[in-house]
Amino acid sequence: MDSRRVSLCDENDVKRALGLSDDEVKNPLVCGYLQMYKGDAAIKVKVVLNSHFLIGPDGAHINVSGISGLAAKTSYSMFLLKAIQEKFRTEKGETAAFVFFNVKGRDLMAIDEPNKELPQADIDIYRNTLQLSARPFENVTYYYPYSKDKMTENVQSYAQPSDIRSQIDAGKAFIYKFTFEKCQDKLDLLLANEDDATGTLESCVNFIINQEGSFKGVEKWSTFNEKLSEYTQTSSTIGAKKSDKGEILVTSWRKFKRCISKAIQNDVFGKSIVDGEVDLTEEISNNLRDGRVMVIDIARLDENTQSFVFGSVARAIYDLKLGADRTDIPDKVILFVDELNKYASNDVPKNSPILRQLLDIAERGRSLGIILFSVEQFRSAIHDRVKGNCATHAYGRTNAIEVSKPDYRYIPKVYQNMMTRLTPGEYIISNPALRSLVNIKFPRNAYKQYPNG
Known part of the structure; x- marks a missing residue:
């Protein structure tokens, strides 16, 4: 230096x-x-x-x-x-x-x-x-x-x-809660961790969001559960029509129900606010x-x-x-x-x-x-x-x-x-x-x- x-x-x-x-x-x-x-x-x-x-x-x-x-x-x-x-x-x-x-x-x-x-x-x-x-x-x-x-x-x-x-x-x-009426268009978020390569779960979600079939007019989680159960019955003709017509099969509804049933049992999914x-x-x-x-x-x-x-x-x-x-x-x-x-x-x-x-x-x-x-x-x-x-x-x-x-x-x-x-x-x-x-x-x-x- x-x-x-x-x-x-x-x-x-x-x-x-x-x-x-x-x-x-x-x-x-x-x-x-x-x-x-x-x-x-x-x-x-x-x-x-x-x-x-x-x-x-x-x-x-x-x-x-x-x-x-x-x-x-x-x-x-x-x-x-x-x-x-x-x-x-x-x-x-x-x-x-x-x-x-x-x-x-x-x-x-x-x-x-x-x-x-x-x-x-x-x-x-x-x-x-x-x-x-x-x-x-x-x-x-x-x-x-x-x-x-x-x-x-x-x-x-x-x-x-x-x-x-x-x-x-x-x-x-404040306490927050999710009612079915306000969350119907967010059902896909309950499937965020599910692999849906064939798109069957997405088809179920779209069917519900569009209020097709028995889901028309549903406003509560309890009613939603009841209607969903109908679609999982083997004898049901509501949702289980021929697959070549593009309808959703009973097996798909059952998979969908398995994926979301546990989640919506949480108290945060309530009847009303x-x-x-x-x-x-x-x-x-x-x-x-x-x-x-x-x-x-x-x-x-x-x-x-x-x-x-x-x-x-x-x-x-x-x-x-x-x-x-x-x-x-x-x-x-x-x-x-x-x-x-x-x-x-x-x-x-x-x-x-x-x-x-x-x-x-x-x-x-x-x-x-x-x-x-x-x-x-x-x-x-x-x-x-x-x-x-x-x-x-x-x-x-x-x-x-x-x-x-x-x-x-x-x-x-x-x-x-x-x-x-x-x-x-x-x-x-x-x-x-x-x-x-x-x-x-x-x-x-x-x-x-x-x-x-």
Whole structure:
């Protein structure tokens, strides 16, 4: 160095080196911070993304992956989403609404309540390093699936009945239910996990949706079940006519009944909607507005019913953005889905209506203003067209087997090795506006935490 003086980089030097300086990053959105050096020389550097490559219009969607527990995937997603809510609240221009699914315990069922155990060190990071508030989400409404059990406040949830009652009394929680009359055109979603290569199940669904035969005028699930049973009888001449005339055979009706009977036994498929209860499709169509956060609890539902709820909501959001008459539709609707592998893995049947919906959102969502925040344990298991359309990727702690998969072949070896050693609260971020991958950290969430989920 020709006897020149050498010193550690300061915050501005680091920002310039990584292309993070204020004049280089347009439309900045906080995604975490860099921890540099140790001891007295330690510094924290705020890391920002160009939000136009995360929530449009230049790019859209983020995929977050990592081992369960060790990667803190939900925590990081919520940190980013809270930063987005603050950005839209403080900056004039576009509007945004949020729809979250709670899939684990009661993780997200108190995100508008403060984390009273948040360490002062994390509060300082929020305020001083990231220039964010250390406050929970605002304008949140919770939705719980209906149950006949009065001991649990008539909901199926891991949340405490007393907490649910308090939320309902405060007007920030509702019970959701699906009636046959409002769900007749969504029956295909109950078959999302069924392989229907011959199209027999689809034929049954279309027959019912078109109110053909005995299904004309059916308004209740119980009546639907009775009519469906008629079509499964060998002696029935209602639905079992000659196959060469294109009619649906008894064997097909029996298969259809087997596939959906168990699902519609769940209490959430009810007779009617009464005071304090809502239909999720109507809630989205009529009440999803700027700044609002909808949290839908599906954690205690069986897998088929979870799929139905997710598919119904995704379809309602798509329909809202595609052609609703309202004038106050948010410019962006951000959809957070955990356990993406249930709906868009390589093993999901290719004819799955939920997979088709997710592919539509991944491929057309940017232009429509539907932004997907997706989370799963193993990125390599996800459908190529879903993860391929995500402009931003967040890699949490994973294992050596996973990083050896083709998905990681373009990631430098040093970062692959790093991924197997990341700690909770640490991520590697890839975004088109960043010059290289960046290893970031983020503070603990500012909303109420449940130690055991």
